[in-house]
Amino acid sequence: MTRRLALASLLLFAFCNRPSDKGPEYSGGETTVFTTTREAFSSPASNLAHETLPDFTFGHRLFTTSWVIAPASLTSFDGLGPVFNRVSCSGCHLKDGRGQPPEHYGDSMDSMLVRVSIPGQDSNGGPKPHPYYGDQINDRAILGAVAEGRVLIRYTEKPGKFPDGTKFSLRVPIYEFKEMAKGSKGLLFSPRVAPAVFGNGLLEAISEETLLALSRDQAKSGTVRGVPNYVHDAVTGKRAIGRFGWKANVSNLTHQSAGAAAGDMGITNSIFGHENMGPEQHQDFLDGGKPEMTDAFLAKLVFYTRTLAVPARRVTPESQAGEKLFASSGCVACHIPTLQTSRSEVAEVSNQVIHPYTDLLIHDMGEGLADGRQDFQANGRQWRTAPLWGIGLLKTVNRHEFLLHDGRARGMEEAILWHDGEAAVSRNNYMNLSREQRQSLIQFLKSL
Numbered sequence: 001m002t003r004r005l006a007l008a009s010l011l012l013f014a015f016c017n018r019p020s021d022k023g024p025e026y027s028g029g030e031t032t033v034f035t036t037t038r039e040a041f042s043s044p045a046s047n048l049a050h051e052t053l054p055d056f057t058f059g060h061r062l063f064t065t066s067w068v069i070a071p072a073s074l075t076s077f078d079g080l081g082p083v084f085n086r087v088s089c090s091g092c093h094l095k096d097g098r099g100q101p102p103e104h105y106g107d108s109m110d111s112m113l114v115r116v117s118i119p120g121q122d123s124n125g126g127p128k129p130h131p132y133y134g135d136q137i138n139d140r141a142i143l144g145a146v147a148e149g150r151v152l153i154r155y156t157e158k159p160g161k162f163p164d165g166t167k168f169s170l171r172v173p174i175y176e177f178k179e180m181a182k183g184s185k186g187l188l189f190s191p192r193v194a195p196a197v198f199g200n201g202l203l204e205a206i207s208e209e210t211l212l213a214l215s216r217d218q219a220k221s222g223t224v225r226g227v228p229n230y231v232h233d234a235v236t237g238k239r240a241i242g243r244f245g246w247k248a249n250v251s252n253l254t255h256q257s258a259g260a261a262a263g264d265m266g267i268t269n270s271i272f273g274h275e276n277m278g279p280e281q282h283q284d285f286l287d288g289g290k291p292e293m294t295d296a297f298l299a300k301l302v303f304y305t306r307t308l309a310v311p312a313r314r315v316t317p318e319s320q321a322g323e324k325l326f327a328s329s330g331c332v333a334c335h336i337p338t339l340q341t342s343r344s345e346v347a348e349v350s351n352q353v354i355h356p357y358t359d360l361l362i363h364d365m366g367e368g369l370a371d372g373r374q375d376f377q378a379n380g381r382q383w384r385t386a387p388l389w390g391i392g393l394l395k396t397v398n399r400h401e402f403l404l405h406d407g408r409a410r411g412m413e414e415a416i417l418w419h420d421g422e423a424a425v426s427r428n429n430y431m432n433l434s435r436e437q438r439q440s441l442i443q444f445l446k447s448l
Contacts, residue, residue, distance in 0.1 A: 021353040028310025029352030040311040041096040059304025070288035079288020081266040082145035083138035092194035097398040099194030101407040124232035134276040149180035190371040201306030201349040205341035224333040226361030246405040247375040248384040269293040322444025329429035357388035366420025392446040
């Protein structure tokens with residue numbers, strides 16, 4: 001009798017504590033915020049404990065603070081460079097949102113960078129850094145240092161036509177390397193706009209078991225075959241499933257934040273103790289200490305990115321009709337609508353039912369989007385399924401609608417039309433919809 005009561009109590013506890021789906025409008029589960037202003041990506045999780053709000057606020061300060069050249073009177077924020085891309089995290093991730101390519105030919109990359117490598121792999125199985133440039137082009141430098149070079153973008157138009165006769169045009173980027181300190185011959189490169197950072201704590205809290213189960217289920221389908229990208233975790237020194245970055249080449253937010261500080265701003269830390277410079281690039285400049293970013297600062301920065309809220313979906317009858325078309329076209333095979341987080345060291349993102357529209361797996365997206373550069377187990381044609389939550393507020397927050405890894409798509413429809421490889425069937429299903437149905441599907445995406 002005692003055993004039966006104990007078992008009954010255990011089952012009741014499990015049922016009562018099972019995460020519940022609060023509805024499609026709650027994109028981030030209990031972290032969701034209901035705002036459509038320009039601050040929609042910058043709010044703390046709505047369930048954030050009051051006593052931790054100062055940590056979030058200080059993390060926001062770190063995210064938006066401009067670092068300066070050492071030595072400086074403000075020693076906590078000195079050590080910029082000697083080569084870098086931007087002086088702050090928010091310089092690329094404006095208002096915690098998505099970056100964009102330069103507006104005109106010849107303009108600098110303000111919220112975009114170019115990853116580089118040479119053929120081969122490093123000791124951890126990742127891309128092999130260039131002996132001078134490291135693993136990205138730093139196009140800015142402090143006084144007395146030399147920037148590594150510039151990358152310019154021009155575009156050509158690739159016209160097309162829907163089966164119903166409606167015409168469209170895709171923008172094809174062409175990249176030009178200028179003023180390169182060591183040239184660009186033999187350089188493997190991958191242009192990438194800064195991705196949005198809100199909701200990342202929830203994505204980090206999705207278990208590896210969940211991602212592996214998604215991969216197994218897709219393998220049975222015969223068309224879509226997403227796989228995890230196993231990468232080197234610089235925090236633990238072990239192999240882990242990647243989930244951040246355009247090729248899912250980073251496994252956790254501590255690695256992500258520390259790597260961006262060193263690579264994008266030249267700010268060293270306990271995870272990455274050297275700036276993004278290859279062994280052939282010797283520059284003797286004063287630094288801001290060893291490390292330049294303390295562990296306490298890094299922890300606050302990571303807490304901030306873990307607890308940024310997800311804006312709510314704005315459900316309407318039209319968006320619900322478009323949602324059905326999104327599903328029937330096969331888009332949900334990769335853009336998984338609903339996932340559940342597991343336990344995280346941040347209680348607020350633990351055990352949440354969320355609607356991110358991603359599987360965090362890498363997929364073959366065809367030759368048109370290929371960069372020809374391997375990133376751990378991701379080959380040149382494979383990209384991570386981008387989360388779609390918040391995409392409908394991109395224009396409000398970031399004042400643009402440029403999509404895909406390099407921002408080539410000038411809106412949601414162009415992004416869909418670039419899909420190929422494993423996504424070719426879904427793209428063709430979209431193309432065969434009527435004009436009104438296509439507009440309805442786009443309205444669904446705008447509701448996210």
